[in-house]
Amino acid sequence: MVAACAGALLFSACGGTGSAAGGQSEGGEPVAGGVARVLQTGEPRNLDPASLSNTWAHQPVLGNALYGTLMINNLENFDLEYKMATGFSTTDGGATFTLTLQPGLKFTDGTPLDSAAVKFNWDRLRDPALGSTTIRQAVQIASSEVIDPTTLKVTMVAPNPHFGQSLVAGALNWIASPSALQKGQAAFDANPVGAGPFTLVEWVRQDKIELQKNPGYWDAPKPYLEGLTIKTVSDSNQRVNTIMTGGADLSSETNWASLNKVEAAGYPTEVVPTGGGQFVAMNFRRAPFDDERARRAIGLAVDLDAINTIVYNGEGVVPKTLFEESSPYYADIPLPTPNSEEAQKLFDALAAEGKPVSFTFLSYPTTESKTLAEGLQAQLSAFDNVEAKVEVVDFAVATARAGARDFDMIISSAVVQDPDFGLWTAFHGASPGNFVGINDPELSAALDAGRNAESVEERKVAYETVQRRLVELNPGLWYVRAVPSVTASKSLNGIDLYTLGSPLPEELWTTK
Structure with a gap:
């Protein structure tokens, strides 16, 4: 399966029992309830979205869970699909873009997730002092202008008609509350404020991150799960064994041999060919x-x-x-x-x-x-x-x-x-x-x-x-060849990946 996926470069996503575009058990209706146990490969420095990386080898579930997504890319054709944003368009070959947002979006602290909040987040990502890997994308933006609460005009340093593909691959896609960020790192880590499908219950460093359903999530009735428990496991063999012994429901994977082992044992996998x-x-x-x-x-x-x-x-x-x-x-x-x-x-x-x-x-x-x-x-x-x-x-x-x-x-x-x-x-x-x-x-x-x-x-x-x-x-x-991928338990459904193996936690549901 993995070798076949590699051969599908640039045109599709494939996996064990489902597809990255549609998720596992496509014929079933989502069931509400339950907690999914998730393994990520790297412990975050902090919970500021600027410090998280939106790839399979870092913290994609955590970032998507706390902050949601402005947009995603469809892995079958790379078209942009909109979530909290409703459009990201250019009429001049990528010299400028217009970002439009869903009306009435709010962070969990009640403040508006509007075009001013997006501008604040995108401006700060250009600061080298943050040490964000997303500076690679952010510095391509020369300036941005708030047109109205749901419209932001973006001017690029140089034209880039493909910039949307860059945007979804990093923290530009994750918007946090400006007022919460301005309270400082310690306060933000204790209460990271986003507009994602989940909110923080507890972060025990080097152990686990407990999240619970955000009852005010904009795209109700999602998320279907009541909560997530995220742990960092850097060893691939340990991740595989945890999935296969029932100790986890979803795991990012970086190793071809581990994927083949899980696939051979009949467990679901999702692989993004690159x-x-x-x-x-x-x-x-x-x-x-x-x-x-x-x-x-x-x-x-x-x-x-x-x-x-x-x-x-x-x-x-x-x-x-x-x-x-x-x-x-x-x-x-x-x-x-x-x-x-x-x-x-x-x-x-x-x-x-x-x-x-x-x-x-x-x-x-x-x-x-x-x-x-x-x-x-x-x-x-x-x-x-x-x-x-x-x-x-x-x-x-x-x-x-x-x-x-x-x-x-x-x-x-x-x-x-x-x-x-x-x-x-x-x-x-x-x-x-x-x-x-x-x-x-x-x-x-x-x-x-x-x-x-x-x-x-x-x-x-x-x-x-x-x-x-x-x-x-x-x-x-x-x-x-990189293997942006996840493995899963047989009871987890709704696996939906975008960019480099980034799962959407609001789509997940369990039959346990």
Whole structure:
């Protein structure tokens, strides 16, 4: 099933017993009541939406539960579908947009969720001091103007007709009460005020987050559940075992082997097919990877199929090209393959110049990340004039270090649905999400061309240049296709995903 989903790149979403577009048990009527137990992979720093990430590998259920969504994208055709918003349109090729809202929306503190509240949230997300990953999207907005309580005019720094796909993928989609945010972080964490389907009961750090149904939710009779219990479990095997032993109802999943195990046991899964993937990023800003030869040597030295074996039991999909052949943007431009002899020549040449390759892999605390780092370290130990160290830190530290660009090597991603957001964000010279520090004029120009082109044919030409330059620049090792996904108990229904594996908790219901 997982391999088949990967082949459906860019056109559909598929899963075990349901579809990401419609959810499990589509023929049944939702039943009210019950509490769903949810596993997420990363503990939040705090409950400010600016600190949460709307991807399968972070806190999507929590953000959607507390703050609801302005809009989502349909994973079958990537059309925008509206929730608290009623429209997000442009008439000038993405130079400006008009956001319209449902009338009468209110936060749980009784204050209005209006266009002024959206403006407040979007303006603050541009502040680097927040350390929000959504700054990548927020800084594309030059300014916004409140037209009336339900209308906001948005002016972009540069035209981007595909900006809606970027908006749904981050905290721009989650609006919190301005008055509550202004009370400070401690007060907000004790009482995070949104307009989502659930409200906070209790957050016991490093243990659990208890949520209860919001009786004033705008889209009644949703949510169907009475509550959610969210726990952070960073280990994939533990998440799988918890689902299969009845200890959880919904779990984000990051591991191909774990998904196959759950699927084989007859449990529901939902997978969002994507292009691009996860890559081991090398920091262009400092030695040793400010020298392209060092990056190329690592790419030639590491056998990614062997990495796949130790990390995913051989069940992951190692990208051979940036896009799958089923994508309209596919080009036969192969990603680097191992050549140990050429790698050693490069390591020796750098050492002869007094620049032996020595670096530290900054690892997240997950089993996947640690195994990947140690596997890469073990492979490189067979070469002369290269030293790889591993430093394991928690999610908050890793996120902060990545944001500060304080790393030599780290896991990153450029996961592609519509190609603009993932690739422009990760690799454009002007993007704050460009963690590796690429600043290549030809690459940036091609990314701009792909963003602004009006036809698939024009975009294909632009993204062919993007693919070629990425291979030539070697920003990292593309070690696995990402697997934005969830697993579920057999009693959970209504699973509905958008963007990169983000479930809508208001749609969930249980037959327990």
